[in-house]
Amino acid sequence: xxxxxxxxxxxxxxxxxxxxxxxxxxxxxxxxxxxxxxxxxxxxxxxxxxxxxxxxxxxxxxxxxxxxxxxxxxxxxxxxxxxxxxxxxxxxxxxxxxxxxxxxxxxxxxxxxxxxxxxxxxxxxxxxxxxxxxxxxxxxxxxxxxxxxxxxxxxxxxxxxxxxxxxxxxxxxxxxxxxxxxxxxxxxxxxxxxxxxxxxxxxxxxxxxxxxxxxxxxxxxxxxxxxxxxxxxxxxxxxxxxxxxxxxxxxxxxxxxxxxxxxxxxxxxxxxxxxxxxxxxxxxxxxxxxxxxxxxxxxxxxxxxxxxxxxxxxxxxxxxxxxxxxxxxxxxxxxxxxxxxxxxxxxxxxxxxxxxxxxxxxxxxxxxxxxxxxxxxxxxxxxxxxxxxxxxxxxxxxxxxxxxxxxxxxxxxxxxxxxxxxxxxxxxxxxxxxxxxxxxxxxxxxxxxxxxxxxxxxxxxxxxxxxxxxxxxxxxxxx
Numbered sequence: 001x002x003x004x005x006x007x008x009x010x011x012x013x014x015x016x017x018x019x020x021x022x023x024x025x026x027x028x029x030x031x032x033x034x035x036x037x038x039x040x041x042x043x044x045x046x047x048x049x050x051x052x053x054x055x056x057x058x059x060x061x062x063x064x065x066x067x068x069x070x071x072x073x074x075x076x077x078x079x080x081x082x083x084x085x086x087x088x089x090x091x092x093x094x095x096x097x098x099x100x101x102x103x104x105x106x107x108x109x110x111x112x113x114x115x116x117x118x119x120x121x122x123x124x125x126x127x128x129x130x131x132x133x134x135x136x137x138x139x140x141x142x143x144x145x146x147x148x149x150x151x152x153x154x155x156x157x158x159x160x161x162x163x164x165x166x167x168x169x170x171x172x173x174x175x176x177x178x179x180x181x182x183x184x185x186x187x188x189x190x191x192x193x194x195x196x197x198x199x200x201x202x203x204x205x206x207x208x209x210x211x212x213x214x215x216x217x218x219x220x221x222x223x224x225x226x227x228x229x230x231x232x233x234x235x236x237x238x239x240x241x242x243x244x245x246x247x248x249x250x251x252x253x254x255x256x257x258x259x260x261x262x263x264x265x266x267x268x269x270x271x272x273x274x275x276x277x278x279x280x281x282x283x284x285x286x287x288x289x290x291x292x293x294x295x296x297x298x299x300x301x302x303x304x305x306x307x308x309x310x311x312x313x314x315x316x317x318x319x320x321x322x323x324x325x326x327x328x329x330x331x332x333x334x335x336x337x338x339x340x341x342x343x344x345x346x347x348x349x350x351x352x353x354x355x356x357x358x359x360x361x362x363x364x365x366x367x368x369x370x371x372x373x374x375x376x377x378x379x380x381x382x383x384x385x386x387x388x389x390x391x392x393x394x395x396x397x398x399x400x401x402x403x404x405x406x407x408x409x410x411x412x413x414x415x416x417x418x419x420x421x422x423x424x425x426x427x428x429x430x431x432x433x434x435x436x437x438x439x440x441x442x443x444x445x446x447x448x449x450x451x452x453x454x455x456x457x458x459x460x461x462x463x464x465x466x467x468x469x470x471x472x473x474x475x476x477x478x479x
Contacts, residue, residue, distance in 0.1 A: 030205035031146045034198060035139040036160050038102060040167040041194055042132035045074060045109075046428065047171030047306045049125075051314075051321045052184040059184065062118050068239065068433075071307070073122045075429040076235050077129030078136075080228035082422035086137035087220065094145065095206040098138045099199060105131030106195025113188040124188070136421045142206075144405045144416075151347050154402055158343025161398040166336040168302070172310055173332065176325025220276055223268045230261030231426065238433040242440065288416065290471045291404040292423040294355065295397070297468040299424035300431025301366065301461040302393050307432055309369070309386065312454040316374050317382075330383060331390040338394030343402075351399035355472045359465050362392025366462035370455045392465075397424070403475055435460055 049056070049070050057067045089097045105128055112124030143160055147153040178186045237255040244250040269276040306328075313319040313327055342354045365388030372381045404420050439456040 027205070027207070028146055030201070031142050032156055032159065034098070034202055034206060035142045035156075036163040037194070037198055038098065038135045039139045039160055039164040040170075041102075041191060041198075042078075042105065042135050043164045043167035044171045044174070045128060045132065045191070046078070046303060047168050047310075048175040048187045049074075049171075050307055050310045051172055051175035051324055052179040052187055055179050055184045055321075056121070060115065060118050060121060066118055069118075069122050070125055072235065072239055072429075072433070073125040074129040074132070075303075075425065075432070076232045077126045077228075078132045079235070079422060079425040079429040080231040081130050081133035081224070082137060082425055083227060083419070084224035085134035086141065086416075086419070086421070087224070088134065089138040089141045094138055094142050095202065097134060098142065098206065099202055101131050101134030101138060102195050102198050102202070103131075105135060106192055106199070107131075109188045109191035109195065113185040113192075115185075133425075136425075140401065140405070140421065149406055153405075154343045154346045154398070157401050157405070158340050158346075158398045161343075161401060162336040162339030162394065164397075166332050166339075168306060168335070170328075170332050172306055172328045173325040176321040176323075180320065180322040220268070220272055223265055223272065223276055226261050226265040226268060230258050230265055231429070233261060234258035235429050235433065238430055238437065242433065242437045286474060287403050287406070287476050288419060290474050291400050292419055294468045294471055294475075295400055295420050295423035296427040297464050298359075298362075298393065298396050298400075299427025300435070301362065301427075301464045302424075303428030304432045304435045304457060304461055305366070305389060305393075308435070308454050308457045312372075312451075313382070316451050316454065317376065317378075327378060327382065328386075331386045334387050334390040335394040338391040339398055342395045342398050346399055346402060350477050351403045352472055352475055352477065354395050354399045355475070356469060358392040358395025359469050359472065360392070361388050361395070363462045363465040365389030365392060366458045366465065370458035370462065372455075374451050431464070 053067055053070060056062065056070060062070075085097070085101065088100075108124050108127035108131060112121055112128065115121035115124060140157075140160065143156045144153065147156045174190065175187050178184070178190065233254040237251050237258060240248070240250040240254065309328075310324055313324045314321070319327065338358075342358070345354060365385050368388065369382070369385035372385065376382060401420055405416050435457045438460060439453045442453075442456050
């Protein structure tokens with residue numbers, strides 16, 4: 001009996017959306033551990049190099065403007081390949097893509113530690129970013145396809161968010177200790193034994209917990225290339241403003257390229273429909289649209305916080321790399337604890353209240369930090385400001401992830417995970433250079449040195465966080 005194309009497509013969609021057989025308790029714990037450790041490792045590397053930048057510059061002979069590309073190379077490819085990484089997880093299977101991402105990240109870390117020139121280090125960091133872009137959305141997808149919607153998923157995502165947020169805080173701690181007592185090269189090599197262990201454990205403990213898309217589905221290579229190059233060009237334009245100015249060709253050319261490439265991405269996605277890297281119809285949902293914007297704004301403030309706070313402690317308060325790392329310990333604990341605890345309250349209060357309360361606390365912390373000057377003491381000034389910022393940030397990302405992941409079917413889990421991570425990383429990739437440029441220009445116009453520049457950066461971060469508050473109440477109510 002012939003089957004109509006409509007019926008066949010409906011059957012395929014049903015098959016894709018159906019979850020796989022529920023894992024037993026031991027398998028679920030393995031998935032949770034592997035997902036959290038993978039996320040911790042890739043987030044760690046967004047901040048671990050910050051404290052080590054001066055040592056890298058001296059050792060490899062970086063120019064003043066070239067040193068920023070140690071951070072930018074990682075953040076650009078991390079953001080640019082994020083959607084592609086999530087799509088691969090849906091198409092090829094979460095286990096295979098997790099192994100691919102961890103392996104690529106580990107290999108790049110090994111090579112980067114042996115860097116003999118700025119070019120070699122920057123290239124290694126860029127490849128690290130691609131590996132991270134594959135790992136990050138896959139870790140979240142592993143959780144949303146393993147744990148059923150409800151308290152179990154909220155707890156899993158809470159731990160995942162806590163560990164990931166803790167990775168950002170721990171990066172500065174590890175970076176300070178390794179740079180002062182060993183060598184900056186170990187901030188890359190430290191990933192190697194961890195990566196190898198994760199590969200071995202994933203081979204033994206991971207299985208596909210749901211069917212992947214049929215083989216005849218198209219891989220949207222054109223969409224992946226256009227959005228990656230478009231985001232990279234836009235980030236490059238923002239970075240170049242600091243050195244070359246708004247009217248320079250170094251700013252205008254990559255900006256023009258970004259507009260063209262991102263417009264091409266939109267055209268390709270509209271034509272491909274369900275086979276698109278990111279089906280445009282999905283963004284029409286309130287959860288995806290507003291959740292992504294919130295993730296972008298919080299990412300811009302959060303990633304910039306570590307960069308400017310590290311420089312403030314070293315350049316203004318004259319902390320050593322080790323002292324700077326140790327100063328971040330309470331912040332790391334605050335993020336982990338708040339992100340872990342907030343998952344318990346989502347089932348009672350929904351996702352809106354934790355996002356709003358966390359945003360308010362983070363904004364207050366940024367505002368207090370903006371008032372601290374060269375004579376500030378660690379306690380209570382820096383300690384209280386950092387605690388408020390980190391508790392607030394820790395409260396926000398879990399409910400955002402929960403809201404977005406619950407708004408799509410099983411077959412779009414990878415795409416939803418990628419979109420949250422993409423938005424957050426995109427916020428960091430564009431927010432950091434934008435804040436650096438804005439704070440530098442305003443401090444120059446208003447007078448004051450680096451102390452004033454950092455204050456402006458923290459104040460603008462507070463504004464970014466508060467800008468997301470109205471969007472919180474536009475999210476669908478979820479418990």
